[in-house]
Each structure stands twice: as C-alpha cells, then as structure tokens.
Amino acid sequence: MNTAPAFYPIGTPGTPWGEAERAEWLSRQARQRSYESEVLSAIEGLRPRFDVEEYGRLEYGDERFPLLAIRSRDWRDDLPVVLVTGGVHGYETSGVHGALQFVDQHAADYAGRVNLLVAPCVSPWGYERIHRWNPNAIDPNRSFREDSPAEESAALLRLVAPVRDRVLMHIDLHETTDTDETEFRPALAARDGKPFTPGGIPDGFYLVDDSENPQPEFLQAVIAAVEKVTHIAPADDNNEIIGSPVVARGVIQYPLKQLGLCASITNAPYKTTTEVYPDSPRATPEQCNEAQAVAVCAAIDYALAHR
Template sequence: MNTAPTPYPIGTPGAPWGDVERSEWLSQQPRQRSYESEVLSAIERLRSRFDVELYGRLDYGPDSYPLMAIRSRDWRDDLPVVLITGGVHGYETSGVHGALRFIDQHAAEYAGRVNLLVAPCVSPWAYERIHRWNANAVDPNRSFHHGSPAEESAALMRLVAPVCDRALMHIDLHETTDTDETEFRPALAARDGKPFEPGEIPDGFYLVDDSENPQPEFQQAVIEAVEQVTHIAPADNKGEIFGSPVATRGVIQYPLTQLGLCASITRAPYKTTTEVYPDSPRSTAEQCNAAQAAAVCAAIGYALAHR
C-alpha cells in the first residue's frame, strides 16, 4: 500500500517559506567539516605549480569564506580556455575533490595547449554543512543569471566574464546522492510550498547535456572514459534518468541557460555537467574522485581534437 510522504518538518504544507521558516532551517545547519583544512589547504599546496587567486569572499554572519580559483601558470592569450567548476552544491564532495585531483595529477598534461581556469569549491559554506543551498536557502545552481540572488553564483560569473567568449569547454562536477531524495528535494518542495513528488535515484554516473546546443558525441566520449572507472547509470523502466528522458546512453538534457545552471555561464561549444553516484555499493570515494578527473580529461581531449 502506498503511503503519503511524511511532511517536511519545517513550514506549513502548501505555503512557501518566509523569514521565520528560513531562520528555523538555518538554525539546523551545523558545520560538519572544514573548508579550510580540506579544501584551502589542498589549494595552497598547488601554489608552487599554478597561479592561485582570490575571486571573492562570502560573509554569512560570523563566517567568512575566501573564494579561490586556480589558473594555468603558462596562461597565453592565444590559447582556448577550459573552465572546470566543482562544489556548486557543497554537499557533492567528489565535485570538489575531483577538481583538485585533476589539477594535481593531470593538469600538467595540458600545459601549452589550453588555459585552465578551475573553481574547485564554489559554495564553501554549503561544503561545510554538507548542503545543497547557501545560508539563505538559495540554490546556487539555479542562480547563474543577471541579478543572481546567490553571491556564490555572482562571484563565479564575475570571475569568468573576461574569458566567456574564449571558453572552449566547461565541465561542472556534481553528484546525485540518496539524500537528494530523502532531504534536498523534500526541502525544496517545502520551501516553495509545493507537494513533494518522490523520484528514483539512478545507480551510476550520468551526464547532463545542453538541450539548446546538444553535443552527443562529446558526451559519449566522456561516458566511455568514465566507464573505465565506475559504472554508468542505466535508464529506468520509463526510459529516464532522474525524471528526464535519456538522450543517449548515460546522458540527459536540460536547458542550461533557462534554468540558470552553472554550465551555462560561458559560450563554450562543449559543456557538460557530471553526476557521480557516491552512495552506490559498487563505488568508493576514491572511485568517485577518479571518475570526476577522468571526465575532465576526456572532455578536454575531445574538445581539443574537435575545435
């Protein structure tokens, strides 16, 4: 027998949150890990090989977070730009550490071929709270547009603006987790005063292409590389992955600009959003980080070969 989902514990069903509900939600978001020791320290170790820059700062109450980017040291204006972003959703751990792994272990292979610009942890407050939203209960990955309500998103757009037209490829590193279904989607429905519609978390890696400029061969090149590291999510019995029709194996499509998604912030011909599944019994944290790095390498390789 089907039962109705348990109402989210904050707010009144059917009524969007106001300031009281947002404050209640914020009071329930304790710091669970350290941006400074887990991310900034790793970035600091890269200074001997790459240029590291401060591109903004987040201030939430007593907490202040420097926003850091990493650039190729051999930056040349005649080379195309590759943008790599991670941690737009702070709880998606392998997005952050996969980006850092790529820089540490693979970036040197592209010296003199591309300019790398990497923002490994776009949402450090959310990284520490293992959450999807920022401290204002705003999703940065729906906020990449003019007049953004998320400073995380606005700061990244300012960083990228000078190279927007020169970008060859942008890969945005994400995860789809079991907590998407148990916490984050129910919280979203409650925040917006809408009913929660249960879904099905895909078991495996998949990609999100741009429905406004699909690049199926590019996406499949990434899928084939990642398959050597971790398994690819199959379509469900509706031919969908996480509620969206499968376009090609392991790939769905979203209108990136319309939704204000991070992967829309440049005019790069090649764009993709990775979705790793860290909760699978068939995957380890090491595999998830390695899958993200493999996706970046394959994406750059394809883009360079087809520019």
C-alpha cells in the first residue's frame, strides 16, 4: 500500500481553500475515461428491455453530462420500489458497472415483484476524472440534503422525491480504494484546513448500516451472499474498519441522514452502502462488479421476504 503524503500540494496547511486553491485543484484534473462510451452506451443497450429516462443534465464549462436512470418497464403502483444507486463517487468503478451488471443479468428476475429504479452513475464528471468530488471540489456523498450544493445530489433527490415513501430497499454501491488514503483524504483535509491523520484501508468487502435504524439481519444476509464471490474485510487491531467500530462481521454504522449520505434519501426500512476493495490482490475487477450485483440481489431478496 502506498504511503500518504505528509502534506497536500495545494493550499496552506491549516487554512481552508478559497477560490484560487479550488481553481488550482480543478486545473490538475484530467479526463481519463469516457462516460459516453463506457456508461451511456451500456445504458443504451438496455433500452429494449427497460425504460430509460434523463433525470437531469450537468453543465460544467463546455461539457454536458446527461444523467440517466433505468426503470422497470412493467412499473406498477401497487408494487414496492427498490432503488439502486452507483457512481455517487465517480471514481468507484464497480459501483457503476456493478449496477449495470445487475440490471443486465438479474433485473428480469424481479419483474412483477418490485419496481426497480436504478441510477448507475450519479457523478459522471467524477467518473471521467476518476475522482471523488465534482468540479467544485464538493463531495456529492456528503451533499444529499435540501439546497444541496452538488447538482449531482440535487438531481437524484428530485428523481427520487415522488417515490421516496414507497421505497422498500435502497442500496448505494461504493468502493474503498488505496487512493482514499493517498489522495482523497489528504485532499479533503487540505480543502478544509485540517490536519491529515493517516489511517488504514480494509482489505475486503464491507457494508455501512444506518445507526439511526440498524437492520443487522438484513446486512448479514448481504454479507453471506457476497462472501461467495469475494472476501469480507476483517476488523483491524482496534476492532474497527476505517475508524468506525465493527458492529458485526463486515458491518459498520454511520448516521446516514446526519452526514448527508446517498443511502439516506428515502424512507426505506432497508438501506445500506456497499464498499468493495478493488485494489486487493485477492479480487479482480470482474469479482468486484459481481460482488455489487450479488449484493443488490441479496438485499432485494431479504427485503421482499421481510416486508
């Protein structure tokens, strides 16, 4: 694992970024892959079997990013809604492609049983730059609240608003990567004028439960299914994962609503955030995508069995 830098190369230690520092940061972000060819093309391939809608359009400089959601074609108002989101952090690749793999390979299994609403790539600018933030140096996954400063988050909130009270289960697909420690956490500390405290990166899959409404049996059902595909992250020597106490095997808790996390945007009784570790020598990209898709299936299966 790489060692995090002692200081971040933008800004003055102890002083939050202003416009100049944010502009310098933005100038360093380069497009590294294509949302159009890797994500939009895959969604287009699903149109014969699913309804696809544009729920927003991001405009950053001269770039335009349509935000697309995939819905069950046989949508029925008497069925519960299942929400799947990916790519809230655009760099977390398996969140995007795991969501698409679920739709392609497994969504038909739930026809007539649930209404599926899938937003596979919430942050396309971040997807192309392989970054956690949007171009305003804002983390969309701390911005799911009224008057959100992140248009990515605001657009998803608008999409979900009409069905928010009908969602049975929401699973938000994420990754924890080595670059969290070498780039994104140091950048966050520099942006906010705070000291950076090095931490560790867990090797394996884990889940985040809602500390305000924990559902331990639900999360253990997902862990049991994913374990058949990839390994589960162990607790560290402090019985923690990324600084949070491990409350059950492969599970930590956050106050989702308080932190403005994506998994808090509905009133679903079952909600969780997945975390895949793509940098593990024990996991391939294909395993990471499969782990996400399997997690979605297990989460839906449990929610339907315990309605």
